[in-house]
Amino acid sequence: MSAYLDGLKMLARRDLSERQVRQRLVxxxxxxxxxxxxxxxxxxxxxxxxxxxxxxxxxxxxxxKHRGKLRVRQEIERAGxxxxxxxxxxxxxxxxxxNDALIEASLQKRLRGRSTxxxxxxxxxxxRYLTAQGFEDDRIMKALTARHRR
Numbered sequence: 389m390s391a392y393l394d395g396l397k398m399l400a401r402r403d404l405s406e407r408q409v410r411q412r413l414v415x416x417x418x419x420x421x422x423x424x425x426x427x428x429x430x431x432x433x434x435x436x437x438x439x440x441x442x443x444x445x446x447x448x449x450x451x452x453k454h455r456g457k458l459r460v461r462q463e464i465e466r467a468g469x470x471x472x473x474x475x476x477x478x479x480x481x482x483x484x485x486x487n488d489a490l491i492e493a494s495l496q497k498r499l500r501g502r503s504t505x506x507x508x509x510x511x512x513x514x515x516r517y518l519t520a521q522g523f524e525d526d527r528i529m530k531a532l533t534a535r536h537r538r
Contacts, residue, residue, distance in 0.1 A: 391418040391426035407468025442477035454494035459522020491531045505536045
């Protein structure tokens with residue numbers, strides 16, 4: 389089967405970045421020239437669009453997974469999308485999202501319905517979790533301090 393058809397089948401199932409398609413075609417054993425031709429044709433047909441993929445990743449990570457800007461940008465860059473495209477996608481998506489509400493949703497998920505943080509150990513654990521989710525330190529401290537029982 390041609391690299392183009394394999395690429396098209398991959399993209400029919402899921403939006404992928406150019407780098408992801410390239411990597412998968414290499415794993416399937418296609419020659420580099422055939423991969424380059426296939427990628428060029430897929431790009432020309434707008435089947436591959438890194439900006440669209442970046443937007444999709446950003447929207448899903450922020451709204452469904454409750455992740456912060458930093459983590460979302462890392463996920464986009466891990467998909468092989470350039471820093472500028474990733475930054476634009478993150479800025480576009482987070483323009484319409486309330487960051488504090490996003491942190492609250494992520495925090496609520498971890499607290500499992502409780503409204504307060506039990507002790508300093510849990511405070512620290514939640515801080516590490518929210519940092520790993522890509523939220524900014526000042527927003528994390530504000531959210532955690534508001535729920536910390538002293």
